Amino acid sequence: MILDTFEALAMVAAIFAILILGTTHLRTNLSFYSLHTMAIAAVTAWIANITHEDHLYLVALGVLFIKSFSIPWYLNHVIRKINIGTDGGAFIAAPLSMHLGALMLGLSFVISQQIPGLIGAPDSHVGSTAAMSILFSGVLLMLTRRAAISQIVGFLVIENGIYLFAVTQTHGMPLMIEMGLLLEVLVAVMVAGLLLFNIKKSFEHIDVSQLTDLKD
Amino acid sequence: MNDLLYLIALPATLALLSLFIKDVKLTRKLVPVLIWWQLGIVALVLHPCLLGADRMEFISGLAVDKMGTYFILLATFVVSCCITHADYFFAAAEAHGDGYGDQQLRLFYASVNLFLLAMTSVFLCDNLGYLWIAIEATTLSSAPLVYFERNKFALEATWKYLIVCSVGIAFALLGTVFIFAASQRGTLSVPTLNISELISQAHALNFPLLRLGFIFCLIGYGTKAGIFPLHTWLPDAHAESPAPASAMLSGSLLNCALFGIWKVSSIINAAQPHSHVHQLVAILGTVTVVAASLLLLRQHNFKRLWAYSSIENVGLMVFAIGLGSGPLFFLQALNHSLAKVALFLLTGNIIQASGTKKLNKMHGVIEDCPIWALLVTLAAFAVTGAPPFGAFVAEISMLSLSMSDERWVLALIMTVAIAISFVAICAHVGKVILGPAKQGFKKFQPLRASIIPAVLVFCTFVLGLVVNTEAWSGPWSMIK
Numbered sequence: 001m002i003l004d005t006f007e008a009l010a011m012v013a014a015i016f017a018i019l020i021l022g023t024t025h026l027r028t029n030l031s032f033y034s035l036h037t038m039a040i041a042a043v044t045a046w047i048a049n050i051t052h053e054d055h056l057y058l059v060a061l062g063v064l065f066i067k068s069f070s071i072p073w074y075l076n077h078v079i080r081k082i083n084i085g086t087d088g089g090a091f092i093a094a095p096l097s098m099h100l101g102a103l104m105l106g107l108s109f110v111i112s113q114q115i116p117g118l119i120g121a122p123d124s125h126v127g128s129t130a131a132m133s134i135l136f137s138g139v140l141l142m143l144t145r146r147a148a149i150s151q152i153v154g155f156l157v158i159e160n161g162i163y164l165f166a167v168t169q170t171h172g173m174p175l176m177i178e179m180g181l182l183l184e185v186l187v188a189v190m191v192a193g194l195l196l197f198n199i200k201k202s203f204e205h206i207d208v209s210q211l212t213d214l215k216d
Numbered sequence: 217m218n219d220l221l222y223l224i225a226l227p228a229t230l231a232l233l234s235l236f237i238k239d240v241k242l243t244r245k246l247v248p249v250l251i252w253w254q255l256g257i258v259a260l261v262l263h264p265c266l267l268g269a270d271r272m273e274f275i276s277g278l279a280v281d282k283m284g285t286y287f288i289l290l291a292t293f294v295v296s297c298c299i300t301h302a303d304y305f306f307a308a309a310e311a312h313g314d315g316y317g318d319q320q321l322r323l324f325y326a327s328v329n330l331f332l333l334a335m336t337s338v339f340l341c342d343n344l345g346y347l348w349i350a351i352e353a354t355t356l357s358s359a360p361l362v363y364f365e366r367n368k369f370a371l372e373a374t375w376k377y378l379i380v381c382s383v384g385i386a387f388a389l390l391g392t393v394f395i396f397a398a399s400q401r402g403t404l405s406v407p408t409l410n411i412s413e414l415i416s417q418a419h420a421l422n423f424p425l426l427r428l429g430f431i432f433c434l435i436g437y438g439t440k441a442g443i444f445p446l447h448t449w450l451p452d453a454h455a456e457s458p459a460p461a462s463a464m465l466s467g468s469l470l471n472c473a474l475f476g477i478w479k480v481s482s483i484i485n486a487a488q489p490h491s492h493v494h495q496l497v498a499i500l501g502t503v504t505v506v507a508a509s510l511l512l513l514r515q516h517n518f519k520r521l522w523a524y525s526s527i528e529n530v531g532l533m534v535f536a537i538g539l540g541s542g543p544l545f546f547l548q549a550l551n552h553s554l555a556k557v558a559l560f561l562l563t564g565n566i567i568q569a570s571g572t573k574k575l576n577k578m579h580g581v582i583e584d585c586p587i588w589a590l591l592v593t594l595a596a597f598a599v600t601g602a603p604p605f606g607a608f609v610a611e612i613s614m615l616s617l618s619m620s621d622e623r624w625v626l627a628l629i630m631t632v633a634i635a636i637s638f639v640a641i642c643a644h645v646g647k648v649i650l651g652p653a654k655q656g657f658k659k660f661q662p663l664r665a666s667i668i669p670a671v672l673v674f675c676t677f678v679l680g681l682v683v684n685t686e687a688w689s690g691p692w693s694m695i696k
Contacts, residue, residue: 116424116425135390142383148375155383155386159386162386162389162390170397173393174345174409176346177345177349181345181349184349184356188378191356191359191378192379195359195363195371195378198363198366198371199375202368203371208375211376213369214372214373214455214456
C-alpha cells in the first residue's frame with residue numbers, strides 16, 4: 001500500500017499520539033503533543049493544497065500557533081510553576097499502555113472500514129484510521145493517568161483526533177466554526193491550568209485519583 | 217444584525233463593568249436591575265416570535281424559532297431571579313461573618329453575565345457547529361461559579377465539572393462532524409451544518425452517518441444534561457456551588473444541553489420518523505428517571521437531593537424529546553426551572569441559617585421559620601409533579617401521549633419511578649420541615665429571602681391552573 005503524503009502525515013500524528021502514552025515524563029509528553037499537533041497542521045495544509053480550499057490554510061496556521069505552540073508553552077509554564085516533573089503513577093504502566101495504543105491503531109483500522117457511510121470512499125480510510133487511533137490514545141491517556149495535567153493532555157489529544165477526522169473526512173468544517181473551536185480549546189486549557197494551580201495549592205498534589213471527597 | 221446586538225450588548229457590557237467597578241455593593245444592586253431590563257429587551261426584540269412568527273433570522277447561522285424564544289426568555293428570567301436573590305445571599309453571608317472577598321464577588325458577577333451571554337447564544341444558534349461552541353462556552357463561563365467557595369470541595373467539583381463536561385461535549389463534536397459528513401455524502405447540493413436546512417432537506421442526508429452522528433451528539437450533550445450514567449459531575453457541581461449559582465445551573469444550564477439534544481433529534485426525526493435510533497431517546501429518558509428516583513432514596517445532603525431531583529427531571533425532558541413533543545419538553549423545562557430555582561434558593565437560605573448541609577442534622581424548620589417551611593413544601597410538591605402545579609400537567613400529558621403511542625411499558629415504568637421519587641422527596645423534606653427545631657437558626661430576614669421563591673412558586677401554581685392539557689399534548693402543536 002502506497003500512502004499519499006497527507007495519509008503518511010496523519011499516520012505520523014497517530015504515532016506521536018501513541019508515543020505520548022509511552023512516557024510519564026510530563027515535559028516529554030508536551031513535546032510529543034506539540035510535534036503531534038504540528039503533523040496535524042501539516043495534514044491540514046496538505047489537504048488545502050489538494051482540494052484548493054483556501055480557508056484550510058488559515059485553519060492550519062491557527063492550529064500551528066494555538067495548539068502546537070501556545071498551549072504546550074502555557075502548560076510547560078504551568079508545570080514549571082507547580083514544580084511537578086512526572087506523572088505520579090499510571091494505572092497501567094507506560095510501556096504497556098503504549099502497546100495498547102498500538103493495538104488500538106489496528107483496531108481503528110478495522111473500525112474505520114465498518115463505518116457505514118464511509119464505505120465507497122477508499123481514499124479516506126487511512127485518514128480515519130489515524131484519527132480514530134488518536135481518539136483512542138486520548139481516551140486511554142485520560143483513563144490511565146493520574147496527574148491532572150495528563151487529563152488535560154488527554155482531552156487535547158481527543159480533540160485533535162476529532163479535528164483530524166473532520167479534516168480528512170469532510171475536508172474541514174466551515175472557517176468560522178474551526179476558529180471558534182480553536183478559541184474554545186484555548187480558553188478551556190487556560191481555565192483548566194488556573195484550576196491546576198489551585199489544586200496544587202490546596203491539595204499539594206495533582207493526583208486526580210485522590211479527589212474523592214465528594215460522595216453521596 | 218441590529219437585533220442581535222441588542223440581545224447580547226447588555227450582558228457583554230455588564231460582564232466587563234462588573235470586573236472593573238470598584239464598589240462591589242454598587243455591582244450587587246446594579247446588575248439585578250439591568251438583568252431584569254435585559255429580560256424586557258429580549259421580550260421586545262423577539263416579540264415577532266412571541267406573537268406568531270415562526271422564526272427570525274439574524275445572520276446566516278443565527279436564527280431563533282418559537283421554542284428558542286421561549287427558552288431565551290426562561291433563561292434570562294431564571295438568571296434575573298437568581299441574581300436578585302444573590303444580593304440577599306451575600307448580605308446574609310456577611311451578617312454571619314463569613315462574607316466573600318471583593319475580587320471573588322467581581323468574578324462572580326462577571327461570570328454570571330458571560331454565562332447569560334453564552335446561554336442566550338445557545339438558543340440563537342441555527343448551526344450545529346455554533347451550537348457546540350455555545351454549549352461549551354456555557355461550561356467554561358459557569359466553572360468560576362462552581363469554584364466560588366474556593367475550598368477543596370468546590371475545587372474537586374469544578375475540576376470534575378470541567379473535565380467530564382468537556383470530554384463529553386467533545387463526543388458531541390464528533391457527532392457534529394459525522395452529521396456534516398452525512399450532508400456531504402448525501403444528495404445535498406451544498407454540504408451544510410445549518411440546522412433548519414438540515415431539517416428541511418433531511419431526506420437528502422446519508423442516513424447511516426446521520427444516525428451515527430445523532431448517537432454521538434446524544435451522548436455528548438447528554439453528559440452535559442446529566443443523563444444517567446453520565447451524570448457524575450452534576451450532583452457535585454450543584455451541591456458545591458453557592459445557592460444562586462446552583463439554581464442557575466439547574467434552572468437554565470441543563471435546558472441548554474437538552475435544547476441541543478432536541479435540535480439533533482429534530483433532524484433525525486425529519487429524516488426518518490420513528491427510527492429505531494430515535495426510540496433510544498425515550499428509553500434513555502426512562503432509565504434516567506428510574507436511576508435518579510432510586511438514588512433519591514438515600515441522600516444525606518440537602519443540595520444533592522435537589523441535584524438528583526434535577527437528574528430525574530432531565531430524564532422526563534429527554535423522555536418528552538423522545539416522544540417528539542416540543543411543547544411538552546418546554547412545559548416540563550419551564551415548570552422544573554421555576555420550582556427548582558425556588559428550591560435551591562430556599563435551601564441556600566436554610567443552609568446559611570442553620571450552618572449545615574446534612575439532612576439528618578436539620579429538623580423542624582417550621583418552628584424556626586414557618587414561611588420558608590411552607591414555601592419549601594409547596595416547591596417540593598411542584599417539582600415532584602403533584603397537582604395542582606404545572607409539572608403535573610406536563611407529566612400527565614407525557615404519560616398519556618406515550619400510552620397513545622403504544623409505548624405503555626415505558627409509561628408504566630415511568631409512573632412507578634415518578635411515584636418513588638415523590639415518596640423519597642416527601643420523606644426527606646418532611647424530616648427537615650417537621651418535628652422539634654434542633655439547629656438554632658442564625659440571624660436571618662425571612663421575608664426578604666422569600667420574595668423571589670414565593671414569586672416562582674406562585675408562577676408554577678398559576679401555570680398548573682391555566683395550562684390546558686389538550687393544547688400541549690399534540691405532538692407538534694403550539695411550538696414548532
